[in-house]
Amino acid sequence: MAVATAKKTNNGKPGPKHNIEAIREAYYERIAKRDMAPLWKVMNSVVTKEPVTRCQPVVWHYNDVKSLVMESGGLITAEEAKRRVLILENPALHGESKATNTLFAGIQMILPGEVAPAHRHVAAAIRFVLDGEGAYTAVDGEKAYMSPGDFVITANWAPHDHGNTSKKPMLWLDVLDFPAVNFFEASFAESFDEPTLETTRQNGDSLSLYGSGVLPDGAWDKSYTPVINYTYARTRPIVERMMAAGDIDKRHGARVHYANPVTGGPVLPTMGAWLAMFPKGFKGERYRATDGTIFVCVEGQGSTTVDGKALEWGPNDVFVVPPWKHYSHNVAKESILFSISDRPAQKALGIWREG
Ligand code: 1HN
Numbered sequence: 580m581a582v583a584t585a586k587k588t589n590n591g592k593p594g595p596k597h598n599i600e601a602i603r604e605a606y607y608e609r610i611a612k613r614d615m616a617p618l619w620k621v622m623n624s625v626v627t628k629e630p631v632t633r634c635q636p637v638v639w640h641y642n643d644v645k646s647l648v649m650e651s652g653g654l655i656t657a658e659e660a661k662r663r664v665l666i667l668e669n670p671a672l673h674g675e676s677k678a679t680n681t682l683f684a685g686i687q688m689i690l691p692g693e694v695a696p697a698h699r700h701v702a703a704a705i706r707f708v709l710d711g712e713g714a715y716t717a718v719d720g721e722k723a724y725m726s727p728g729d730f731v732i733t734a735n736w737a738p739h740d741h742g743n744t745s746k747k748p749m750l751w752l753d754v755l756d757f758p759a760v761n762f763f764e765a766s767f768a769e770s771f772d773e774p775t776l777e778t779t780r781q782n783g784d785s786l787s788l789y790g791s792g793v794l795p796d797g798a799w800d801k802s803y804t805p806v807i808n809y810t811y812a813r814t815r816p817i818v819e820r821m822m823a824a825g826d827i828d829k830r831h832g833a834r835v836h837y838a839n840p841v842t843g844g845p846v847l848p849t850m851g852a853w854l855a856m857f858p859k860g861f862k863g864e865r866y867r868a869t870d871g872t873i874f875v876c877v878e879g880q881g882s883t884t885v886d887g888k889a890l891e892w893g894p895n896d897v898f899v900v901p902p903w904k905h906y907s908h909n910v911a912k913e914s915i916l917f918s919i920s921d922r923p924a925q926k927a928l929g930i931w932r933e934g
Contacts, residue, residue: 634679634871634901635671636885641895645710648688648750657693657741658774664753667897678899679871681759681921682850686897688750689714689743697740697776700768702757703803703847704733707875707917708811709895711749716741718807720779725749728811728877730837730854730917732846734803736767740775752897754873754919756849786810789840804839804846811877818856818915830866832857832908832916845923852919857881861910868933870920871902879914883907 607617618625648665657663664685667678678684683702686709689695697717706716708729715722719737723729731751733739743749760766788795789805790813799805814835821833828834834855837846845851857863857879865884874883876892883890883898885906890898900906908916925931 630869630903632680632871632901632903633671634669634677634899636888636890636899636901636904636906637670638890638892638896638898639667641709641893641897644686644897645750645895648686649748652688652690652748657689657695661698661770662695662753663688669899675758677758678754678873679758679901679921681756681762681871681924682873682919683753683755683757684873684897684899685753686750687741687753688748689741690748691743691746693743694774695741696770696774697738698768698770699736699738700757701735701766702755702760702768703735703849704739705754705847705850705852705919706731706733707752707754707919709750709752709875711743711745711747713745713747714741714743714749716807717776717778720776721784721807722778722782723808724782725751725808726811728815728917730809730811730814730852732804732807732809734801734847735849738771738776742775752873752875754850756847756921756924759849759921759924783808786813794841799841802848804837804841806840806846809837809846814854815915818854822856822858827858827861829864830907831855832861832863832910847923848927849921849924850919851922852917855916855918857908857910857914857916859910859913861908861914863908863910865905865907866933867903867905868920868922869902869931870922870925872900872918872920874898874900875917877915877917879910879912881908881910881912881914884909 664687666676667684669678708725708727712726713724715724716731718733718739723731785805785807818833832855834853837852839846876896880893883906885900886904
C-alpha cells in the first residue's frame, strides 16, 4: 500500500514531493467517503483576510423598471400573484432572488381596486413608496395610507395585506431579509382565510402614539419599532433642517436613521434604514462598511462611484453597493437618498466594521 511505503522509506515523515501529493490525494478521497475534509486546503478561503462578496454594484433605472412593472399588470392580477413583484436580481446572483447576499429587493405594484391578500412570515419587510397616492398597507390591525417617500415596516410575523382604493397604480420598493432568514433555515409563512384583515386600531395610531416625543404608559417590549409608517411629510423637513444647519457628514450628507422611538435603536433587528440630503455639488469622501446597502434616489440627480465604477442615478432609481467596497456620492442637483442595509443584524452579532 502506498501509505505503508511512504512510512517505511522516511521513518514516518512525509515522502518525496511527487509521492506525498499522490498519497495525500488518496487520503483526501478516503476521508471524503466518511464526510470529512482537510481544513488546511480551504482555510484561507473560509476565513478570508477581508470580506469577499459575490454581489456586484448595480443600478436599476426607474424608467425601465416602471414600464416593465406596469406591463406585468396586464399579465397577472395581484390576487393571483399574491404579490405582484418584479425581483431586482443582483447580476451576479441570478436565480437567487437577492439584491445583496442577505437582502431581497423588488418592485411591487398594486392597481386600483386590487387587494394583495393577508399573510404573514418570519421575514421582515421594509417598503419605500415610489409612485401613486393613497393605497394602503394594513399591518397588525392598522391601516397605513401611503404616499411617495413613506417608509413602512412589516415586522417579523406581523399579519399584513395591501389594497388600492385610489384611482392610480401604486408602486413601491420592497426589501425583505428572507435571504438572511433562509441562511439560518428559520423561515415560516402562512396565509389567512380572509384576504383583508380587520383593523383593530385607527389609521395613523402607531405614528401618532409613538412618534411624537411621548410614549403611551405601558411597555413596548418587542424587538421592532411600534411605528409602522414613517411618513416623508415628517422626515423630509428634518434632513432639510439638518442641511440648512450645516450638519452635513463628509461621506453621508445630512443624514438620519429611522429609529425605534422606544429604544432609539434600529426599526428592525435585521434591517436598518437612513434618509440623507445632499447639497448641489456635494462630492462625498469615500467610505466602506461590511453591510451591503440598497439605495433609492428619492429626489435629485447624481452618481455613486463604487470601486471605480460610476452608478448614475435619478428619481426612483435603485442601486446596490456591495459589502466592503469603497464608495462615494457625487451630487449634481440637491438630492435625497434613502438606504437600507443589514447593519443591525451585523451589529447584534458583533461582526460589523467600517473604514
Ligand atoms: C411579500 O410577502 C411581500 O407582503 C412583498 O408585500 C415582497 C417578496 C418575497 C416574499 C414575500 C408583501 C415579498 C414578499
